[in-house]
Amino acid sequence: MQLKSLNKGRFATYWQNNNNLIESIIEQCIVEKKIVDEKSILFRQGCKINDLIMVYNGTISIRYEAANGRRFHLGTLDCDEHIFGEMEFFTGYLCQFDIIAEEALTVSIVNADKLYQSLIEHPKLALFFASAIAFDYQDTLDIFLKRTLYSICYNIAFDLYQHYLNIHSVSNFQKNYLEAERFGTTDRVYRRAVNELIKLDIVEKSEGKLEIKNIDKLKEFIKCKGKIPV
Incomplete structure (x- = not known):
């Protein structure tokens, strides 16, 4: 999901007016910033996710590998304040994809416990996550369905x-x-x-x-x- 205000959907105007609030809350949950090398795996498929990662800018790729060895790539994504691990944060499931740095990146670690507390204290943040995840879900599902059918x-x-x-x-x-x-x-x-x-x-x-x-x-x-x- 992208941290920047959403410019589409039912809550577009609301997010644009509250973008600074959302960004400031997320910034308070960041506990570390670091540089990762090209081809570093930010999240590995099948592993437990403890904290979320935010990429301010740079290119990543998203990959899924089946047990039979076949791979599906979603392609590359040019990040602009994108957060990864948000789905697993809410579900508690193991990571669904490999998230790979296609170049050296500066990433921020968003502490899951701090984010959990922020969501309780700021219901607006929960609504923001719900909207952003809904867009990502439908866009990704659309790709999968077209590839399949x-x-x-x-x-x-x-x-x-x-x-x-x-x-x-x-x-x-x-x-x-x-x-x-x-x-x-x-x-x-x-x-x-x-x-x-x-x-x-x-x-x-x-x-x-x-x-x-x-x-x-x-x-x-x-x-x-x-x-x-x-």
């Missing part, structure tokens, strides 16, 4: 279209095998899907990067394959 070709095309509209919260990877994991598949299947889109004259590769070649054909492909108006 639609073809790889459709998901690649739809992902490119979201980036074209500048409404995607996560970014892609430069390496093919990581991009394949972002779509929950193997490198071989990912490359085959990309080649199909290239043959349809929808996308092209420029300096190793996948780009939209024909936006009209892309939109028509998404409309036909996904039955979603664009």
Whole structure:
């Protein structure tokens, strides 16, 4: 979840007016600030989370690995006062994902006991967490459902279209095998899907990067394959 005031949803105006209060309460719960190296794992899947972590700025990636060895990457996220571990803080469950620093980062440790007490003393903070978590939950679930129910070709095309509209919260990877994991598949299947889109004259590769070649054909492909108006 992002600490900065939410600019959407039912409580948007309320959060904008109370953003300084929320930030000051969270700051009082911070007990340590430190620098972590590139590729450091901030949270490890399956481990117990004792405290939360806030990343003021920098890039992280989010990854899930199944028992059969297959991996799913949500992609990279450019942080702007993002807090991690909030779901597990409320549920007490083990960490659901690996949170990986894609570059050297300055992180702040938010003490769970202090946060617990702050939530009791400041009900506004609890309402803020509820709103922020609700957005993250629905955005993440939307990604999972599309990855599960639609073809790889459709998901690649739809992902490119979201980036074209500048409404995607996560970014892609430069390496093919990581991009394949972002779509929950193997490198071989990912490359085959990309080649199909290239043959349809929808996308092209420029300096190793996948780009939209024909936006009209892309939109028509998404409309036909996904039955979603664009």
